[in-house]
Amino acid sequence: MDFEDSPEEAAFRKEARDWIKANAPHDLRPWLERSPYTAVELPPGMDEVAAQKDWQRRKYDAGWACIAWPEAFGGRDASPAERLIWEQEEGLFRKLSTLFLINLGISGPTILTCGTDAQKEALLAPCVSGRHVWCQLFSEPASGSDLAGLRTKAERTGDGWTVNGQKIWTSFAHEADWGLLLARTDPKLAKHAGLTMFVLKMDSPGIEVRPIKTIHGHSEFNEVFFTDVFIPDDQRLGPVNGGWRVALTTLMNERLLAGATVDTGFDELLDFCQRFETENGRAIDDPRVKSQLAQWAVRASGLRYAALRAISLESKGEVPGPEHSIGKLVAGSMLQDIAKFALDLQAEAGLLVDADVALYAGRFQVMLMHSPATRILGGTDEILRNIIAERVLGLPGDIRVDKDIPFDEIASARA
């Protein structure tokens, strides 16, 4: 057991640190500190897409964009420990890759694992360099947690497929050049068995993207409508009706992605409590505040060390199981609870949202309004608990009345 860097690791860390020091946009630091995870907010007038593409491109040119990938596709075959070191060193600037969360965490790895050589050749470089923005077209109005119940259909036409239907909760669809689409190709098969994965260009005729205004007033998500959209067959990813297996690869990546980046809000809260004066002195001197802080502190450090443990297992050639994806489950409700706690300390001042008037630049107010999403996206808290209960603890699966019957006989599909 050793938490110190080996000499090789220390050398790698130095290389990463030096590069960040020389190349990162340090003037954006205060803005990134304020930005909630998944919604980067930059100075007024700054083009957020351009700024993120620029940072991604710089990393790509220097070989830092996807270090764990094979060298042939822009990576450096980095070890799990090196991946962690890079994550630690990039730190706050990771938020500047928010626009590419799907690229790097989902589409890229899926193409890498399931794509043909031609698909890899054509798609991976622009995916990693940030030239293309990707979105993930999975969820639908009637299938969220029950993803395999999706209804958007792709039908054979000539040398390709015609797609009709609707997707929802699609992050970045309005900026995206490419999408990863899961569609139903055979409604006569059971629901998991009749799905196929595709990649498609988001400027294909017949695609309409409509933003959804969410509870904090921004439009991070979209609805995407498909009307007779044509996809050539060489943009099919994996076998016909083999899409569920491809999706599982993707979903595991999504959960790991969400779990590896442990933003719990604890560091902000500790900092705030050390500065904030209540009528009884510094907040941090209040025993009730201490007690609450300590409970969150151990969760934050526990997640950090659990992630390190997963990386150690990976280094030994083991595949970390679903038990290592508790990060999102713990962090989601922590963000929400921490925001409420910090606002409670502020009393009436906690109502204020305007960053110029609100305490601590309104960061906890932003956290409060963003945090509900964390508990839903990429697997709700309840789905994650099911996964832990079933796959880790070996408890029986939920009763699924629609599992083994043809999709077109399921009540919701007929509705």
Next chain:
Amino acid sequence: MNFDFSDEQRELQRSARGVLEKECTTAKVRRVLEGDDGFDREIWSTIAEMGFCGAAIPEEFGGLGLGYLELCVIAEELGRALAPVPFDSTVCLFAELLKLAGSDAQKALYLPRVAEGKLIGTLAQAETRGAAAGARAAVSGGKLSGTKCPVMDGGSADIAIVVAFEEQDAAPTLFLVDLSSEGVERTAVETLDPSRKHALLRFGGAPAERLGARGEAVDILGHVYDRAAVLVAFQQVGGAERALELARDYALQRVAFGRPIGSFQAIKHMLADMFVSLTIARANTYYAAWALQSDSAELPAAAAAARVSATTAFQHCSTNNIQVHGGIGFTWEFDSHLFYRRSNLLALSLGSQSQWEAKLVDRMRTRKAV
């Protein structure tokens, strides 16, 4: 960077588990719980023969000189088995206090016998009036007077390290007191977990020998409590994991409404949350084990984090284990209460959760301010 125990340490864990599963059944735990024996002597001598008592005692003092990581691995297995033996008092506190503050002569006198399992030692600090009241026991002219309670293994210990004020000092000192000497009176007291016995010790002019420098008790205890907190946290993690397993096994086997109760989400999610608590605690204790082994400056904060998270996890798992079992889990015959008792004993025996929470935050902020 390697965040796991070595193959040798894993092997030690397997052999410890194998022996304890055979020798330290819950029937044996109950025998101590329901009886008057201070602890289970058979299990204690088995443990001693395997070298567990002296794992972290240097070879020059009769130990194996392995190190703290090995001791952590052993502690986890003892916690899992709810071992009714004086490990905390003798190995985690008494031996650690001697190692840190003892003179060479004191170490040479006591440590080899601890390593052999022949000497039971303990720490007598509390005086029943809660932490804030502080100690009142006093030493004058080498004689100790005062009352200590509760003292873990106070009924069976051969020797105690007592916190007391020397003459009119403002700060307390540690003293070694032979409990067989005149002027020592012991009374058994019942606690939340009678599988680990406690006593009230009344000293009326018992001979006391100074341990460490005069007036340094607080400092020495602070360091040793951090070490002990890590070792106890491993016991708590071991107990929590076993309680979770028992709950899981019962949920798979018990049928209600025509289904195993483990197929209902209310139960599944309860168990998943127990697993999350355990995972958080395990990660923190591993980090603290490293800090302990490498004598890192991180130890104070890491030990407090391990302690707080492990206390939470063991109490969470042992409490919900009863809930999953329903009525049967509330009976004397069923083992659930053994875990419930131990989790609540360990949650208090090195200081309360809120005290450790305050320590953790104070240590984090000191570290930040530097």
